[in-house]
Amino acid sequence: MDVEEVDGQPAARWSGAAMPAEAAAAIAAEDASQGPVSQAPVTAPFVAPLPLPQQIAAHLRDQIIHDVLKPGARIREQPLSAELKVSRTPLRDALKILMAERLVDLAPNRGAVVADPSIEELRDMLRVYSSLEALGAGLACERASPACIARIHRHQRDMLAAYERRDRLSYFRANQAFHLDIVAASRNAALIEMHGRLNIRLHRVRYLAIMAHQDWTFVSNQHEAILAALDARDGDLLGRLLVDHLSGAWRAVAMLEAAARPRAAE
Amino acid sequence: MDVEEVDGQPAARWSGAAMPAEAAAAIAAEDASQGPVSQAPVTAPFVAPLPLPQQIAAHLRDQIIHDVLKPGARIREQPLSAELKVSRTPLRDALKILMAERLVDLAPNRGAVVADPSIEELRDMLRVYSSLEALGAGLACERASPACIARIHRHQRDMLAAYERRDRLSYFRANQAFHLDIVAASRNAALIEMHGRLNIRLHRVRYLAIMAHQDWTFVSNQHEAILAALDARDGDLLGRLLVDHLSGAWRAVAMLEAAARPRAAE
DNA sequence: CCTTTGCGTATTGCATACAATAATCACAAC
DNA sequence: GTTGTGATTATTGTATGCAATACGCAAAGG
Numbered sequence: 121m122d123v124e125e126v127d128g129q130p131a132a133r134w135s136g137a138a139m140p141a142e143a144a145a146a147i148a149a150e151d152a153s154q155g156p157v158s159q160a161p162v163t164a165p166f167v168a169p170l171p172l173p174q175q176i177a178a179h180l181r182d183q184i185i186h187d188v189l190k191p192g193a194r195i196r197e198q199p200l201s202a203e204l205k206v207s208r209t210p211l212r213d214a215l216k217i218l219m220a221e222r223l224v225d226l227a228p229n230r231g232a233v234v235a236d237p238s239i240e241e242l243r244d245m246l247r248v249y250s251s252l253e254a255l256g257a258g259l260a261c262e263r264a265s266p267a268c269i270a271r272i273h274r275h276q277r278d279m280l281a282a283y284e285r286r287d288r289l290s291y292f293r294a295n296q297a298f299h300l301d302i303v304a305a306s307r308n309a310a311l312i313e314m315h316g317r318l319n320i321r322l323h324r325v326r327y328l329a330i331m332a333h334q335d336w337t338f339v340s341n342q343h344e345a346i347l348a349a350l351d352a353r354d355g356d357l358l359g360r361l362l363v364d365h366l367s368g369a370w371r372a373v374a375m376l377e378a379a380a381r382p383r384a385a386e
Numbered sequence: 387m388d389v390e391e392v393d394g395q396p397a398a399r400w401s402g403a404a405m406p407a408e409a410a411a412a413i414a415a416e417d418a419s420q421g422p423v424s425q426a427p428v429t430a431p432f433v434a435p436l437p438l439p440q441q442i443a444a445h446l447r448d449q450i451i452h453d454v455l456k457p458g459a460r461i462r463e464q465p466l467s468a469e470l471k472v473s474r475t476p477l478r479d480a481l482k483i484l485m486a487e488r489l490v491d492l493a494p495n496r497g498a499v500v501a502d503p504s505i506e507e508l509r510d511m512l513r514v515y516s517s518l519e520a521l522g523a524g525l526a527c528e529r530a531s532p533a534c535i536a537r538i539h540r541h542q543r544d545m546l547a548a549y550e551r552r553d554r555l556s557y558f559r560a561n562q563a564f565h566l567d568i569v570a571a572s573r574n575a576a577l578i579e580m581h582g583r584l585n586i587r588l589h590r591v592r593y594l595a596i597m598a599h600q601d602w603t604f605v606s607n608q609h610e611a612i613l614a615a616l617d618a619r620d621g622d623l624l625g626r627l628l629v630d631h632l633s634g635a636w637r638a639v640a641m642l643e644a645a646a647r648p649r650a651a652e
Numbered sequence: 653c654c655t656t657t658g659c660g661t662a663t664t665g666c667a668t669a670c671a672a673t674a675a676t677c678a679c680a681a682c
Numbered sequence: 683g684t685t686g687t688g689a690t691t692a693t694t695g696t697a698t699g700c701a702a703t704a705c706g707c708a709a710a711g712g
Contacts, residue, residue, distance in 0.1 A: 171494055172696080197664070207697045209475075212664090216479060220486030228437055229664055229703050245576040251521045255514065310511040314580055438666075463694070473667045478694090495673050495694060 172206060173213035179204070180214060184223050184234055185323040191236035195224065222321055235321075239377045242325060243370065249318045250366035252311060253299060254359030257346075259306035261355035268305040269350060272298060276343050283338040291338075292330045296323075298343070302350070302362075322373075329372040339368055438472060442480035445470070450489050450500055451589040457502035461490065488587055501587075505643045508591060509636065511584055516632035518581045519565060520625030523612075525572035527621035534571040535616060538564060542609050549604040557604075558596045562589075564609070568616070568628075588639075595638040605634060 183189040195215065201208045219226045226232045237245070260268070275298040282290035296319075303315045330336070342365045349358035449455040461481065467474045485492045492498045503511070526534070541564040548556035562585075569581045596602070608631045615624040 196662095198662090208664095209696055209698090213478075213482060213695095216482045217486070220483070230705090231664065241575060244574040247525075247574060248518070248521065248577045248580060251517065252514070255517045259513075308510040308513060309507060310584070311514045314514060314584075318576070318580075462692095464692090474694090475666055475668090479665095496675085497694065 172210040173217060176204060176211055176214035177217040180218055181223060187324055187328060189234050191234050193234045195232040221317060242373060245318055245322055246366060246370050249322060250363045252315045253303055253362050256303035256306040256311050256315060257358040257362055258355035259308055260302055261353040261358060263307050264305035272301050273347060275301060276347055280340060288331055292327060325373045329376045332376060333372055438476040439479035442470060442477055443483040446480060446484055447489060453590055453594060455500050457500050459500045461498040487583060508639060511588055512632060512636050515584045515588060516629045518577060519569055519628050522569035522572040522577050522581060523624040523628055524621035525574055526568055527619040527624060529573050530571035538567050539613060541567060542613055546606060554597055558593060591639045595642045598642060599638055
């Protein structure tokens with residue numbers, strides 16, 4: 121509830137305007153605070169004071185994507201600034217960052233509310249998401265280093281182990297890392313950024329879909345096929361597999377949303 | 387040079403957090419202030435005072451994508467706030483918006499500079515851009531209304547007419563409208579948004595590539611093929627054609643950048 | 653009883669003042 | 683002559699105060 125808990129991160133040096141990279145790093149750091157996920161944080165012998173608006177944005181983003189701040193909830197500046205012990209100015213900056221990420225909707229004189237995407241918007245986002253991931257996979261087949269591929273294999277093993285332990289949280293983390301690292305292997309900064317953006321916007325529903333799904337069946341065979349295509353450097357096949365795979369994720373999300381949405385869309 | 391020239395826009399009612407939609411609208415409104423491009427602006431009998439940060443952001447964005455503010459140029463808050471007759475607070479908000487669009491790079495305590503993407507970054511962006519456009523084309527083949535297709539045909543005619551008049555500016559505008567409307571026909575909000583974002587970041591180089599290219603040859607045959615595929619509702623073919631087409635745009639951009647970049651990348 | 657209009661309150665938008673940090677330049681030591 | 687260190691200056695980050703706008707409620711009129 122305090123901003124300090126966010127401050128405890130390894131504090132990867134703020135990379136200029138790298139909002140999505142920062143956000144992706146936030147997910148990696150917070151969701152997988154135990155398992156080694158991706159590249160190690162940069163050297164950082166500096167304490168890296170990490171600008172206040174980014175801290176606040178990271179804090180609120182965490183609350184939103186983990187469903188602590190529910191969709192549709194209003195965010196008032198004055199109470200929050202008092203609670204976080206900061207002034208309204210950096211808080212406003214943080215809200216602007218989250219607005220750019222489309223995690224909050226901001227009406228002119230009516231304040232900010234947590235974004236509540238309709239089921240159609242979620243479907244559209246997932247469509248683009250899978251397309252970007254397919255593109256990334258194609259590029260990864262051309263440019264991925266063996267170390268990257270090995271890391272992706274490791275994520276698959278982590279997923280399997282987590283599934284057998286019925287550890288949904290670790291499963292979710294490994295799944296995230298699996299997909300993010302496939303795109304990261306493309307070495308295309310713009311692609312990684314856009315994919316990361318969508319991943320954040322979809323994070324909450326995907327998280328809830330995994331955590332709440334009744335019959336939780338691991339699509340290990342699909343992931344195995346994906347890995348095989350990656351090993352064979354077959355980009356076209358890999359793209360098709362990923363799109364098919366994500367359509368499965370869509371079904372889970374749609375089921376969740378259909379069940380928990382008696383109200384009219386925002 | 388004054389903010390008033392931006393204020394003169396039709397002032398489409400500020401749609402909440404719709405930064406990219408707003409930006410795309412800005413391009414449409416500014417680049418094609420004469421030709422009828424897309425859907426008419428909303429009713430808006432209200433003057434729509436249009437928040438100050440958005441006005442400033444639109445102003446600066448216009449300066450950036452039309453190469454008035456050169457890449458690498460520093461943007462100081464105090465002089466600009468004095469020049470634009472506004473306080474530093476809304477100006478800072480505007481810079482945050484542009485930072486989210488990656489039109490400016492913002493270092494922690496070192497201020498803002500106009501983004502200067504390297505040639506590799508431009509290549510990466512164009513790769514994603516074409517991929518998104520291919521996806522949009524595929525969706526458009528399923529969902530495009532006859533009116534949308536007719537409008538795209540009209541843009542093609544406008545391009546041809548502009549080319550015969552050797553009117554590069556109108557040519558560029560029609561070309562923009564052509565590509566944007568293909569994606570708009572997909573009816574996928576997330577896709578339109580992301581494509582629009584990339585379009586803005588690429589706007590400057592594409593603009594300069596058209597305006598400065600020595601042997602300016604219109605790729606009418608490619609556009610005709612694209613239109614034919616759209617009429618035939620052949621999404622796969624349309625996607626391939628668009629990717630090929632954009633690779634041509636890439637060659638023009640690469641030529642321009644290679645010529646005008648003796649300095650080291652940022 | 654419903655509708656409408658006016659006022660009170662609350663919240664956001666903008667401006668300005670202050671503090672902290674980084675870049676610059678001069679000066680001295682090597 | 684060059685390099686390191688110091689202070690100075692300029693620019694950004696943060697805090698707070700004021701003004702404008704929108705929401706909610708109450709009261710009056712139909």
